[in-house]
Amino acid sequence: MAKRRQFGKVRQLPSGRFQASFIDPSGQRQNAPDTFTRKADASRWLALVEADLSRGTWLDDRAGSITLGEYARAVLRDSQRIGPRWRETCERNMRLHLVPLLDMPLRAVSAMRVREWHAAALRGKGGKTSISQTYRFLRMVMNTAVRENVIARNPCQIPGAGVVKAAERPVATPAQILALVDAITPRYRTAVLIAAWCGLRRGEIAGLLTEDVDLTAHTITVRKNRIELLATRKAFDADPKTAAGKRTVSIPPHVMPIVRLHLEEHAGKERLFISRDGSPLRGNTLYQAFVRARRAAGLDEFTIHDMRHTGQTLAAQAGATMADLMKRLGHASMAAAKRYLHAVDGRDAEIAKALSDLASHGDAARLPKRIVVGA
Structure with a gap:
């Protein structure tokens, strides 16, 4: 044998x-x-x-002995899916919230310890949004440890801990958009209009070049996203997170005259939006200008991001489909677009009434005259 x-x-x-x-x-x-x-x-x-x-249940004893802090920093360093802004946010949240767990061996971070840490964090002075972000990051780190055979099971098992239900944001009326445009510094008027009627993010607006505007086709093309790091104050252009982020959006005809005027009077040689000193527009500069404008217009409830929210809601009300909204938003999934389609859910009653109006004029619809509203 x-x-x-x-x-x-x-x-x-x-x-x-x-x-x-x-x-x-x-x-x-x-x-x-x-x-x-x-x-x-x-x-x-x-x-x-x-x-x-052979069963796929082997765990790496050497890796399991390193601390959570060491492993989390290595994941942040090596992951290609983590962008610079999210990396900076995770590093800050580790300092603010994860300190009680960072020196623990990775294998010692149990579901009970995670639950105790999360409950203590919520009792503290930290904001719920940053605690939620921290939990999502911890869950991602532990998922990586499971894939790498360092731990057997992810200890982040708290239902809903990584989700923060955002408050319903206000939707501006066209008149309110106009009031904000009138109140803001003229060089930033087009930025507000592009946010409101084209649905671009603040970083996408700051990253636009003059060549991204096609005056003949009435379109604007998003190719880059302006990234600003708070800790180092570095700013640079980067590709959007997903391929869907690179997109061409049609500019509504009523916005085109202001876009043309901006190109003539306020645009830089290469960049569509610049600061007073000619440097690339910083997102915070636009934010501060918007804050002053909303205060002057008596519209303090709105943020610059609400303009993007407004534009997509109005697009949904105008009849945009899920695919239309995904394209304008620059999203690869349907989750974000669904938030805007809820704006038209209440139109079912209007549709029903319109059907009754149609039935009451049966001859026009080739329906029997006896079909009468209320019969």
């Missing part, structure tokens, strides 16, 4: 004890955490490891 190939390796140390080792899935040799008095015990440990590997 052929001899079964042995998994791993057992060797006797000068002390007389036995050391077991094996090659892990990454190709690295790992030693058992302890040595053994008998060779049979070392072989038995290797058999258990081999069984765990």
Whole structure:
């Protein structure tokens, strides 16, 4: 009978004890955490490891001993899916909220410890939004640890902990949009109009170039998103998060005259929006100008992001489909677009009334005259 190939390796140390080792899935040799008095015990440990590997339940003992803080910082450093703004936010939230867990070995972060940490954080002075962001980041780090065979199960099991239900934002009327445009510094009027009627984000507006505006086709193309880091005050243009973020949006005809005027009087040589000193427009500069304008117009309930929200809601009311809204929003999923379609949900009663109006004029619809409203 052929001899079964042995998994791993057992060797006797000068002390007389036995050391077991094996090659892990990454190709690295790992030693058992302890040595053994008998060779049979070392072989038995290797058999258990081999069984765990075959079942897909093996955990990396070396990686599991590092602290949560070390592992979380490594995930932040290495993940290609984390953008610079979110990385900065996670680093700040780690300092603000995750300190009680950071020095714990990764394997020691249990579901109970996460629950206790989260409850204590909510009792503290931190904002619910940043605590929710911190929990989502912790959950992502632990999901990575599960994939990398460091832990067996994600300990972040609190229902709804990573979700913050945002308050319903106000929708501006066309008259209110006009009041804000009239009140803001002239060089930023077009920015408000593009936010309100084209649905661009503040970073997308700040990242626009003059060549992104097509005066013939009446379109504006989003190619870049302006990123600003609070800690270092660095600013740079980056690609949108998803391919859907790069898009061309039609400009409503009533906005075009203001866009043309802006190109003539306020645009830079390359960038569509610039500050007074000619430098690229900073998002905070636009924000502060908008705050002054809303105060002057008596519309303090609105934020600059509400203009984007307004534009998409009005587009939904104008008959935009889910696909239309996704394109204008620059979203790859339907989740965001659904928020705006709720604006037309209440029109069902209007549709029913219109159907009755149609029925009351049956001859026009080739319906029997006896169909009468209220019959």
